[in-house]
Amino acid sequence: MSVVLEAVGLTKTFTLGGGFFGLGAKRTIRAVDDVSFTIGKGRTLCVVGESGCGKTTIGRMILRLTAPSAGSVRLEGEDFTQLRGEELRTRRQRVQMVFQDPAACLNARMTAAEIVAEPLVNFELLDPAGRARRVEQLFDQVGLSRGMMGRLPRNLSGGQRQRLGIARALASSPAVIVADEAVAALDVSIRAQILNLLRDVQRQTGVAYLFISHDLAVVRYIADEIAVMYLGAIVERAPARELFEAPAHPYTRALIASIPATHPRFRKKRAALTGEVPSAAALPSGCRFRARCPLASDICATQSPPMRAIAPGHEVACHNTTTINQGG
């Protein structure tokens, strides 16, 4: 399996405050803290976590919309974080994005065909006749009728707009697509259509996905591997099936338990997790999850748990992993 995307020690810090004329105390927030992962060709890594966990910032760093404070992104073996100017612009054709809100990510003044053709024009791919054929082929591929090519985004439904966004992301035949909450804004009856489409497209083109989501329920179907994030760091990483069948981190367990019931029979007696995510500006000492953790012990307050392997491809950052597995 060849690696198409590799993130090494990605870190993003923001400086807050300074107050009036810099008189106040400055605070550094580590929105993303030393995150590393790899994605193989044609594979899907899902990054899951609650708002503020840094998952969106990771996507933005990979797309070079935000510069990392430390660490690097290697795209098909090349250090993408070092590229500048025209070189960066041209290489962008290898990593594209599908957005959460399909209405906001499309220029309202451009027709559907113009939107899909834009990457082809910008990256100077194909001749004009070839572009027209490619646009038609992309419309077919994402299940949009060719009759919609002249329409403006506002005259398309939410599901059709998301298909259009996917067609645009595919146009330059990228190696990786970052999909940030790509189905979160869609209606339930449309969600399955788009998930199926993303999977079909992956089988046809071998594109890899970095799929970012707050919703474990959605992720289960599309993911090969899942990384669970909490307050800027990955706390557990495992193959998708294994993560659901043998979650090792108490936070992962809570996330799985919070998935709404599919029948009133499975109604929850009480919420799986109490309390809220603390502010990234005031990280607790030791383990960042300990304030909400039902298993926290003394060591959790003093030492930050390192990532360690508990099964092939299954890593977890928790001092009490064995305890959990026994407690079942």
Add this chain to the structure above:
Amino acid sequence: MMAPLLDVQGLEISLRTGDAARPLVHDLSFRIEAGEALCLVGESGSGKSVTALALMGLLDPKKLRPTAGRAMFEGQDLLALPPDRMRALRGHRIAMVFQEPMSALNPVQRIGDQIAETIREHRGTSARDAESQAVDLLDLVQVPDAKRRAREYPHQLSGGMRQRVMIAMAVALRPALLIADEPTTALDVTIQAQVLSLIDDLRRELGTAVLLITHDLGVVAEIADRVLVLYAGRAVEQAPVATLFDAPEHPYTAALIQSIRHLQNFAEGDRLIEIPGGMPAPGRWVEGCAFAERCAYALPDCATRLPDFRRRAPEHFAACWRTPPFGGAGK
């Protein structure tokens, strides 16, 4: 038999475009008993939110207005109530919680004061009593360290805390009916579970009936007593929650339930069960059943003949020409 708390009959809500009026909600009837939780489920554009706004008298009268029907609540028709009477009723007998609590909170007033003000306005309690009641209410909605939190401003709170504050304000005057429009949609999953269980607890403790509007069948499974499913501005199915999930009588409901279940429980190599196409745009006139073009069980007649919303079993209604089983979803 006692009269229901809220009895909506033949509600029609129309959008005014120029001289014409296009109905967005057609002939909608339902009732809520005291202390009951009814979920109104539908995708965006199904008419669920405008229905809630109409009941609260919050439609923008220049664009949307109820054009037929009535909504009897404690002996008065909500749709015919003059604005000042409606204002008196809102917050007092009927309270609301919205998706985005920030838009409903005053950003420059401490949350404790906001709750206390609501109490004083309607009850005429002394300032000091109202303040201590506000702290009690924050305790009730499980805001930790309520006394200190009461002195904070909305922007100092997380989304989940704000939604708790909204709920505290809503139940401050012990309303008979709480209307909650997508109250957990903007919240994280772990917080969503907390807020849903809070709403459920309050309903049991205070006996408040809940009308919860959502697009999410998972939320329905967690909280509803009865469910009303809307599609393209019409009721397609209504049933007690267990019945709805066990034996849906409408192919749309059946397909939705199958698709969320399949997402959790698929076999290796499966394609997700999907419902093809999309809902017709709101206000687009459809002669027959609006779901017919997406329905795997549609008969040739379905596109032209509108099925009645008929009783299928005691408490179970559906608008479909066919009868179950509806095994595989979609076309």
Add this chain to the structure above:
Amino acid sequence: MAAPEASMSLANADTPVSVLAALRRRPLFLICVGIVAAFALLALVVPFLPVDPAVLNPLRRLRAPSMLEPFGTDHVGRSVLARTLWGTQISLGVGLAVAALTTLAGVSIGLLAGYIRALDMVLMRVMDAVMAVPAILLAIALVALIGAGPVVIVVAISMPEIPRMARTVRAGVLVLRELAFVEAATICGGRLSTILLRHILPSVAGPVLVQATYVFAAAMILEAILSFLGAGTPPDVASWGNMMAEGRQYLEIAPWILVFPAIALTILVLAINVIGDELRDMLDPESAR
């Protein structure tokens, strides 16, 4: 959730028809466009009319308006009507040129300052410096330094207006650059020029157009003031400002010399400002109705 989406998609369904319908509901806008069009037409055809602004007739000095001379004559016997008509050319010409120059410069500076953070500091501090000097003083200083000519006057009047235009555009760009469709344009490999001209500019065009109408009107007034102060159009040219400056000395015995160009200026400025206001309302559904 459902309601706004519903009303939006329905309202947008038939754009060409709704534009016409919106115009029909705005008679004031149409009247003012008519007024400005009439003045513009006059400015274009005045060279072909049998009116000469320069013919002196010392025997018929300071005559009151009559059938022969509807606007009367000035202190050297020139026809006030002829001079007012010719003045239209100067006023509209200067207004149009200033609006065009201001828009071109202001939009360029605003786009670059708003999108490129490194340029923002430098460009906007220069703009602040220009704004700190009173417009009229800056214009007088420029004219005094270089001498009065059409180009100098247009530049002198434009200078103080450019920062305001640049700020309007920059404010719009700062909001737009964060929007998903602009980020999407970057990801799709858009060059700086593509992103600025194709994706951002069309969205700030509305406020720019509105600002341009105000600049247009302000420029005509400023041109008149400069002429009135003797720092504008050369005195031999028939401009409304020059006429008012000359007419001031005879205000008590021959008010028509001053009154007619003043009325013309007032009507034109008012009409253009109303057009700007109406445009703003039409382009921004929030502020309308």
